[in-house]
Amino acid sequence: MRLELTYTDITVYALILSVLFDMFITRNSLLATLRFWLSYAIIVPFQLITNWWLTSREIVTYNPVEIIGIRIAGAPIEDLIFGFALILAVMSIWETLLKKYSTTRA
Amino acid sequence: MLLFVIFGSWWLEFAFKIRVLRRPRLLFMAILPVSIVFLAWDAFAIQQEHWTFDSAQILGIFGPLNIPLEEYLFFIIIPIAAVLTLEGVKVVMKRFSR
Numbered sequence: 554m555r556l557e558l559t560y561t562d563i564t565v566y567a568l569i570l571s572v573l574f575d576m577f578i579t580r581n582s583l584l585a586t587l588r589f590w591l592s593y594a595i596i597v598p599f600q601l602i603t604n605w606w607l608t609s610r611e612i613v614t615y616n617p618v619e620i621i622g623i624r625i626a627g628a629p630i631e632d633l634i635f636g637f638a639l640i641l642a643v644m645s646i647w648e649t650l651l652k653k654y655s656t657t658r659a
Numbered sequence: 660m661l662l663f664v665i666f667g668s669w670w671l672e673f674a675f676k677i678r679v680l681r682r683p684r685l686l687f688m689a690i691l692p693v694s695i696v697f698l699a700w701d702a703f704a705i706q707q708e709h710w711t712f713d714s715a716q717i718l719g720i721f722g723p724l725n726i727p728l729e730e731y732l733f734f735i736i737i738p739i740a741a742v743l744t745l746e747g748v749k750v751v752m753k754r755f756s757r
């Protein structure tokens with residue numbers, strides 16, 4: 554069964570959900586913090602290196618039908634959005650947990 | 660080969676581990692819900708063939724939902740690396756603000 558939901562579509566949804574999650578559920582608004590963007594700036598080059606590695610060796614192949622076609626370091630631009638959404642969601646929960654539990658422990 | 664990449668990011672984590680992480684339970688709680696969502700996405704993408712893996716270059720061990728072992732590891736290791744990076748950045752920022 555093929556669903557009409559491309560990689561591009563899902564990354565956009567994931568990005569929106571992740572941003573909304575950070576703003577309204579955990580209420581951390583990490584996107585407004587310097588620490589988030591500094592961390593992201595460190596992470597991105599590594600993601601580009603591994604993306605390039607994985608795609609140039611054809612370890613992972615992206616279906617051209619499912620992506621918009623813009624590629625950075627071999628991997629579709631969608632992959633960067635996917636990574637951004639993943640990292641934002643994890644960091645956002647992490648910060649909430651830190652606030653919740655580190656005061657009692659420290 | 661994918662494993663090679665995983666070890667590539669593993670290192671990074673060790674470098675930061677010295678400074679930060681001693682809270683495996685918190686880390687687990689932060690990663691689990693996100694990883695479940697993203698693994699569901701991965702399962703869907705694999706089923707729909709949004710992406711395919713070269714069978715000669717992966718271990719060939721598949722977990723539930725036809726997801727290769729490497730992908731499961733990815734969704735554990737990458738979030739840990741992200742949190743370590745964030746905490747590392749916080750430490751450095753604190754130093755500069757002093």
